[in-house]
Amino acid sequence: EKIEFTTEQQALMRVITDAYNKHQIPQDVTKKLLQDQYSTEENFLLLTEMATSQVQVLVEFTKNIPGFLSLDREDQIALLKGSAVEAMFLRSAQALNKKMPIGHTEVLEERIHKSGISEEFIKPMFNFYKSIGELHMVLEEQALLTTITILTPDRPYVKDQPAVERLQENVLDLLRKMCVLHHPQEPQYFARLLGRLTELRTLSHYHAEMLASWKVNNHKFTPLLCEIWDVQ
Numbered sequence: 129e130k131i132e133f134t135t136e137q138q139a140l141m142r143v144i145t146d147a148y149n150k151h152q153i154p155q156d157v158t159k160k161l162l163q164d165q166y167s168t169e170e171n172f173l174l175l176t177e178m179a180t181s182q183v184q185v186l187v188e189f190t191k192n193i194p195g196f197l198s199l200d201r202e203d204q205i206a207l208l209k210g211s212a213v214e215a216m217f218l219r220s221a222q223a224l225n226k227k228m229p230i231g232h233t234e235v236l237e238e239r240i241h242k243s244g245i246s247e248e249f250i251k252p253m254f255n256f257y258k259s260i261g262e263l264h265m266v267l268e269e270q271a272l273l274t275t276i277t278i279l280t281p282d283r284p285y286v287k288d289q290p291a292v293e294r295l296q297e298n299v300l301d302l303l304r305k306m307c308v309l310h311h312p313q314e315p316q317y318f319a320r321l322l323g324r325l326t327e328l329r330t331l332s333h334y335h336a337e338m339l340a341s342w343k344v345n346n347h348k349f350t351p352l353l354c355e356i357w358d359v360q
């Protein structure tokens with residue numbers, strides 16, 4: 129059927145897409161993935177640097193989500209801490225699946241495989257990466273899905289859940305319309321996207337164990353990651 133976007137929805141789409149495009153890990157950071165040391169320690173350090181940079185990018189992106197800065201400040205922190213891992217799974221999935229410059233994708237995959245992550249977590253992680261790749265999301269859908277993940281009302285310690293719900297509902301409605309617009313042949317596409325959010329929660333639980341079981345001896349995370357992941 130004909131998809132109609134309200135002026136508010138058009139504005140919301142523009143703001144979120146522009147913010148998503150604007151806030152990316154800088155090239156001089158991601159190009160470090162191409163350096164030629166591939167030891168477990170080196171891979172762990174590089175991925176730590178990527179994650180740290182990604183968190184900084186995520187905070188800047190989140191500040192651009194309409195209504196986010198009007199939420200209670202402690203709730204803003206609770207939403208960021210609660211969604212950081214999931215947003216980073218989405219971002220690393222998009223990095224692995226987008227046509228990165230030749231060799232980047234294999235290099236990133238290789239470093240994740242050989243960074244001291246227990247085998248039991250590698251499998252679900254790469255199944256997720258594959259399932260995201262199969263969706264062939266357009267950029268707007270990626271930006272909206274990341275926003276929906278951040279605006280999840282039932283994160284731990286969120287006090288005013290209805291306020292978060294109201295923001296998330298606007299973005300969900302917009303994503304539903306975008307899915308019909310970009311995937312007219314797949315009426316179930318929107319439902320498939322939301323299914324990825326469920327998988328993200330599972331991965332987030334795995335991740336907490338991953339941090340604990342990291343085999344890299346005396347692995348050190350950066351202060352920002354320790355803060356956002358409540359480690360050390």
Ligand SMILES: CC(C)c1onc(-c2c(Cl)cccc2Cl)c1COc1ccc2cc(-c3cccc(C(=O)O)c3)sc2c1
Nearest residue numbers: 152153158172175176178179182213216217219220223240
């Ligand atoms: C501390 C570190 C060892 C760690 O612990 N758990 C995880 C993790 C792993 Cl393994 C997998 C999923 C989620 C997490 Cl959180 C990580 C590494 O997390 C990251 C986080 C973001 C990104 C973005 C990238 C990336 C590359 C090229 C291009 C782009 C791009 O956006 O263009 C992005 S790589 C990368 C690595």
